[in-house]
Amino acid sequence: MNAVAEIRDLRVEVDGRALVDGVSLRVTAGKVTALVGASGSGKTTTGLALLGEYPAGARVTGEVRLPGGPAGYVPQHPGTALNPARRVGALLRDIARTRVRALPRRERRAAAHQRVLRALSLAQLPDPEAVLRRYPHQLSGGQQQRVVLAQALLLGARLVVADEPTTGQDALTKQRIVDRFAAVARQGIAVVLLSHDLDVVRALADEVLVLRDGRVVESGPVDRLWPAPRRLRTAEPPATDGPAELPAVHGPADRTGLPGAGREVLRVGGLTARHGRTTVLRTSALTLRAGECLAVVGRSGSGKTTLARCLAGLHRGHDGELLLDGAPLPRSLRDRTRAQLAAVQYVFQDARAAFDEHRPVLAQVARTAVRLRGAAEADALAEAVSTVTGLGLTERQVRRRPAQLSGGELQRAALTRALLARPRVLICDEITSGLDTVTRRGILDTLAGLLRDRRGLSLVLITHDLGTAAALATRIAVLDGGEVVEEGPARRVLTSPEHPFTASLLETSTRMT
Amino acid sequence: MTGLASWTARRLLLGAAQTAAVVLLVFALTEALPGDAAVALAGDQPDPERIAAVRKALDLDRPAHERLLEWAGGLLHGDFGTSLASGRPVSTYLTGGFGPTLLLASLTLVLLVPAGVGLGVLAARHEGRFTDRLVSSVTLGVYAVPEFAFGVLLTTVFALRLGWLPPTAVGYGTDLLAHPSALVLPVLVLLSRPVCSLARLVRAGMIDALASPYVAQARRHGVTGARLRYGHALPNAIAPAAQQLARTVDWLLCGVIVVEALYVIPGLGTVLMNAVAERDVPVVQGLAVVFGVTAVVLNLGADLVVRRFAPRAEVAA
Numbered sequence: 001m002n003a004v005a006e007i008r009d010l011r012v013e014v015d016g017r018a019l020v021d022g023v024s025l026r027v028t029a030g031k032v033t034a035l036v037g038a039s040g041s042g043k044t045t046t047g048l049a050l051l052g053e054y055p056a057g058a059r060v061t062g063e064v065r066l067p068g069g070p071a072g073y074v075p076q077h078p079g080t081a082l083n084p085a086r087r088v089g090a091l092l093r094d095i096a097r098t099r100v101r102a103l104p105r106r107e108r109r110a111a112a113h114q115r116v117l118r119a120l121s122l123a124q125l126p127d128p129e130a131v132l133r134r135y136p137h138q139l140s141g142g143q144q145q146r147v148v149l150a151q152a153l154l155l156g157a158r159l160v161v162a163d164e165p166t167t168g169q170d171a172l173t174k175q176r177i178v179d180r181f182a183a184v185a186r187q188g189i190a191v192v193l194l195s196h197d198l199d200v201v202r203a204l205a206d207e208v209l210v211l212r213d214g215r216v217v218e219s220g221p222v223d224r225l226w227p228a229p230r231r232l233r234t235a236e237p238p239a240t241d242g243p244a245e246l247p248a249v250h251g252p253a254d255r256t257g258l259p260g261a262g263r264e265v266l267r268v269g270g271l272t273a274r275h276g277r278t279t280v281l282r283t284s285a286l287t288l289r290a291g292e293c294l295a296v297v298g299r300s301g302s303g304k305t306t307l308a309r310c311l312a313g314l315h316r317g318h319d320g321e322l323l324l325d326g327a328p329l330p331r332s333l334r335d336r337t338r339a340q341l342a343a344v345q346y347v348f349q350d351a352r353a354a355f356d357e358h359r360p361v362l363a364q365v366a367r368t369a370v371r372l373r374g375a376a377e378a379d380a381l382a383e384a385v386s387t388v389t390g391l392g393l394t395e396r397q398v399r400r401r402p403a404q405l406s407g408g409e410l411q412r413a414a415l416t417r418a419l420l421a422r423p424r425v426l427i428c429d430e431i432t433s434g435l436d437t438v439t440r441r442g443i444l445d446t447l448a449g450l451l452r453d454r455r456g457l458s459l460v461l462i463t464h465d466l467g468t469a470a471a472l473a474t475r476i477a478v479l480d481g482g483e484v485v486e487e488g489p490a491r492r493v494l495t496s497p498e499h500p501f502t503a504s505l506l507e508t509s510t511r512m513t
Numbered sequence: 514m515t516g517l518a519s520w521t522a523r524r525l526l527l528g529a530a531q532t533a534a535v536v537l538l539v540f541a542l543t544e545a546l547p548g549d550a551a552v553a554l555a556g557d558q559p560d561p562e563r564i565a566a567v568r569k570a571l572d573l574d575r576p577a578h579e580r581l582l583e584w585a586g587g588l589l590h591g592d593f594g595t596s597l598a599s600g601r602p603v604s605t606y607l608t609g610g611f612g613p614t615l616l617l618a619s620l621t622l623v624l625l626v627p628a629g630v631g632l633g634v635l636a637a638r639h640e641g642r643f644t645d646r647l648v649s650s651v652t653l654g655v656y657a658v659p660e661f662a663f664g665v666l667l668t669t670v671f672a673l674r675l676g677w678l679p680p681t682a683v684g685y686g687t688d689l690l691a692h693p694s695a696l697v698l699p700v701l702v703l704l705s706r707p708v709c710s711l712a713r714l715v716r717a718g719m720i721d722a723l724a725s726p727y728v729a730q731a732r733r734h735g736v737t738g739a740r741l742r743y744g745h746a747l748p749n750a751i752a753p754a755a756q757q758l759a760r761t762v763d764w765l766l767c768g769v770i771v772v773e774a775l776y777v778i779p780g781l782g783t784v785l786m787n788a789v790a791e792r793d794v795p796v797v798q799g800l801a802v803v804f805g806v807t808a809v810v811l812n813l814g815a816d817l818v819v820r821r822f823a824p825r826a827e828v829a830a
Contacts (some may be wrong), residue, residue: 051733073733081730083747085822092732094744098735148730155734 004029004068004158004190005050012214013059019045021214022062027159027190029068032181034193034222038157038436039406042214043194043423047073047161067068068190071159072152076167078144082136088147089132092116095154115154122181122187123150141300142173149184159190166200167434170299170464171508178203196436262290264326264426265458266311266344271320273306281306281318288425293459294450295469295490297505298479302427304462307479308427311460312346324424342372345418349430351410355402361413362388362398368420380420388416391446408439414444419450426450429462442473466509470494478502517820521813528809532802537581539801543794544577550597550792571597584795588802594795598788603799606784612802613689614780618765620696621703625761629708633715634742638748640720648712656709664702664775671698671738681777689778699776703769707761714757718750725749744753752819759815766811767804 007025011018020042027050035043048054049064049072083091096112096119103111113168120128123146125462136144145165152160162181166174174197181204185191195201201208201222208225217484218225266288268493273281281303288294296304309315311322313333322329324343330336348354355364362384369380385395391412402410411431419428432440448471451459463469469476473490478501486499497503552569568574584594593603636648655663672680682695689696722728723746731745770782777783781800788796 016678053729070735073730075726075730080726083727083731083749085751086745091727091734091745093738094731094736094740095734096730151730320550 001039002029002067004066005071005192006063006065006067006230007046007049008063008065010049010062010064011060012042012049014055015059018214019055019058020049023209023211023214023216025209027192029158029190030185030188031206032185032191032193033206033207033209034195034201035209035211036195036198036201037211038196038438040213041211042215043196043211044163045214046211047163047192047194047317050159050161066159068158070155070157071161072149072155072157074145074148074152074160074162074165076164078148079136079141081143083147084136086135088118088134088139089130092119092132092147092151092154095151099154099156116150119150119154120147120375122153123147124183125150141169142176143282145177146180149180153184153187153332155188155342157189159192160184161192161194163194164196165193165353166195166197171466171505172299174200174435175508193243198437202507262292262458264288265290265324266329267323267326268311269321269323270320271307271310273303273310273315273318273320275306275317279482281310283307283320283484286477286487288458288460288482290456290458291425291451292474293447293461293472295463295473295476296479297463297466297469297476299464299505302479303482304464305429306482308346308429308460308462311425312344312427313341314346338372338374342368343424344427345416345421345425346427347411347418347429349433351407351414351431352402354414355410357402359401361402361405361410362395362400365398365413365417365420368417372421384416387419388413391416392442406439408443411435411443415443415446415450419454424456425458425460427460427462430464432468433464440468444468447472466494466505478505521817524813524816525809528806528813531807531809535805536585536798536801540577540581540794540798543789543792543797546789546792548792549573550794553598553791573597580794584798593799595804596793596796598791598793598796602761603795606788606796607781607799607803610779610781613778614766616689616778617696617703617769617772617778617780618762620700621707621765623763624700625704625707625711626758628704629711630715630747632708632712633750633754634719634747636712636716636717637723640723645716649716652709652712656706656713658705659774660702660706661771662771663705664698664772664817667698667701668712668775672739681775682779683777695776699772699778702772702775703765710757711754711761714754715747715750718753719746719798722746722749748822751822755815755818755822756812759811763808763811766807 003026005025005027007023010020010025012020023042023046025033025035025046029211035046037043045055049060050066051073052064059085073081082088093112093116096115097108099115100108100111115127116132120131125131125143125146129149131139131143136147139147149160151416160181165181166177169177178200181191181193191204193205193212194199194458205222208219208222209216210225223366244364264287268283268286270285271281271283272279286294296307298304306315308330310318310320313329313331313336316332318331322331324340329340329344333341347423355361362381365388366377366380366384369375370377375383385398388398389395393409393412393416397405397409398413405413414431415428433442447459447461450457451472459472461469461472470490475488476490476493477487478485478493478497478499480501486493486497493502549568550571551564551573565574572580587594593607595602596606608748632648632652636645639645658666668680671678678697679692680698682689682692682699685692685695719742723742725746728741728746731741736745767781769780771785773780773782774779774786781803784796785800787793788800
């Protein structure tokens with residue numbers, strides 16, 4: 001097999017700290033090589049080295065060779081690599097133009113256009129002519145990813161580096177992304193996959209390198225390393241999502257005994273929510289009981305976040321009636337009393353965006369108690385410290401600013417902030433997506449602990465991932481296209497789904513593992 | 514595109530309302546000035562009887578709102594009314610003054626856009642290095658000098674000391690194009706500050722755009738040089754510059770009084786000055802209508818450009 005890229009003993013050092021230390025790697029045509037590791041393990045630095053890009057001020061030693069020519073790059077968020085002010089066709093045309101310089105001048109235009117169309121259809125984009133005329137924001141995330149892939153194909157790249165292509169995607173979408181990259185590899189193009197998603201790695205990769213702290217700790221063909229790479233298995237707990245765990249729904253589900261044992265906390269009458277004139281969500285009555293965890297599961301765009309925002313008073317374009325402990329809850333946040341605000345708390349997906357970057361985390365966390373419960377500043381700080389240490393952070397960490405905390409640490413701080421309001425209902429909106437397996441596991445354990453220790457706290461867990469739901473939920477509501485297609489006790493929904501959509505979600509999440 | 518059409522229509526309606534408000538305000542302010550056209554016409558010997566006679570002849574003794582309504586009624590038929598001072602139709606004042614102003618504005622604009630954008634891109638390309646520091650400090654310095662001071666300085670050096678250029682446009686009438694040398698200094702003065710603000714805005718936008726992931730992606734795929742800078746980075750830097758440009762053109766078209774006065778150019782600014790001095794209310798109102806419509810149309814144009822180059826904004830709106 002001919003190598004299209006080779007890295008020998010690469011060491012990248014910034015300010016005396018090695019991001020990557022002694023990594024060697026050989027990529028062959030038509031094969032998928034996966035670099036696996038938690039965030040900060042040096043995956044992205046290695047991947048970018050293949051593109052000849054290094055962090056600012058980096059000291060680089062070792063050798064990176066690309067006998068196969070330039071490499072294409074599919075970033076984690078493909079939308080950021082597309083120019084918001086230009087139609088999709090603009091860059092594709094310019095790339096194609098660099099490839100047809102040999103032709104006579106008058107034939108170039110038509111030849112370039114042909115190449116663009118061919119690349120788009122190789123990237124499995126239907127109706128390429130229409131896509132060319134769109135702006136990036138008019139494309140879905142999947143289409144954006146395929147456009148970026150088409151750019152690489154157009155360049156004639158023999159190597160494509162894909163950075164976390166499946167992060168934050170639901171099971172069905174993940175399956176499609178895996179198929180897409182498998183198709184690329186079948187065309188004889190080498191794929192370097194940077195991922196912390198072991199299911200995807202297993203489904204896609206031929207060779208696996210496990211990285212930790214910038215070093216390769218294990219490597220080999222995927223078959224030899226699985227069921228799970230030894231280093232990952234021994235050092236870290238396995239992923240929570242997987243069919244192996246689906247039937248074994250214990251703990252939370254059994255904790256409340258009979259379904260409906262707790263007192264009713266939150267009740268939503270039939271609810272129709274709109275964005276502008278489009279109806280995005282229609283539900284029948286939903287109830288949340290004390291001590292219960294209701295998981296709202298669905299693909300992106302199914303209306304699950306809208307439902308959560310309606311409950312929290314962040315979206316008032318709906319006509320449903322909300323009852324908290326039997327008393328009506330105003331639709332808008334602005335009309336709710338402090339007690340009502342405290343009772344329903346929201347934790348957002350992007351913890352970093354939910355903190356002010358200029359103030360220490362602890363001060364922001366403690367503020368909830370002062371604002372919503374009228375606690376004294378000193379008491380609030382003391383309570384914040386004790387709660388935050390209970391969730392596995394140290395006081396020293398939270399005295400820093402948000403930039404110095406990792407995504408998982410910030411998410412714990414965000415949870416603490418919500419808990420200081422002493423809420424009855426805690427809404428967690430995709431709070432584990434975008435985190436690596438280990439961190440996700442830790443957060444889910446924390447949530448399970450909260451349900452166990454804090455009597456009277458109910459959880460609304462918004463997630464696209466059935467695995468996450470299975471780990472915590474007492475009841476599951478499945479949303480598709482703005483409708484609740486199925487709702488029931490978690491065990492029943494997971495073991496004998498009634499609606500075909502639930503079944504297909506279960507099936508894909510099984511196949512992915 | 515129906516969304517765009519209805520948005521444009523709403524903007525135009527709003528613009529009409531804004532223009533009407535401007536006219537009302539200008540009318541009220543002119544009325545509030547001490548004296549009126551009759552006093553101005555009466556000249557150095559203000560004889561109360563003569564003033565009263567003139568006032569009656571000019572219909573100035575009628576209540577203000579009646580005069581305003583009558584004038585507005587005429588406007589609906591395209592009639593701007595007649596000047597109180599000379600009895601000539603207001604439209605002749607407007608067309609006469611518009612020629613020189615438009616000429617100055619277009620010349621300035623033709624030089625302004627390439628110079629401002631070019632300097633901005635040049636500075637952004639060399640961010641933090643000598644070229645950038647030179648461009649940035651010179652533009653900041655020039656921007657700090659007001660037009661009249663810069664105009665006096667240029668006139669002193671190039672017209673009076675060196676004698677290369679005529680100091681004013683006196684004696685050339687409204688046909689300035691036949692005497693290009695008279696235009697050099699006014700255009701330079703008009704250019705001075707807008708070039709600086711435009712260059713600085715483009716520089717800031719370009720620095721962001723050049724550091725963006727999409728420009729990195731284009732670079733990775735072999736798109737380099739001028740095509741990268743002007744084709745892929747610049748469109749993202751255009752939105753703020755377009756709005757600044759609309760303000761500049763508005764300022765140019767509405768007669769830059771200081772520059773016209775300094776170089777004695779018979780443009781709209783000069784017409785406005787004279788009309789206010791003579792309390793010639795219909796001419797002032799006519800100018801207010803022209804200025805209002807110009808401002809509305811230019812800002813609408815700028816917003817359309819911004820929509821084109823920041824298309825995501827329509828999602829949020």
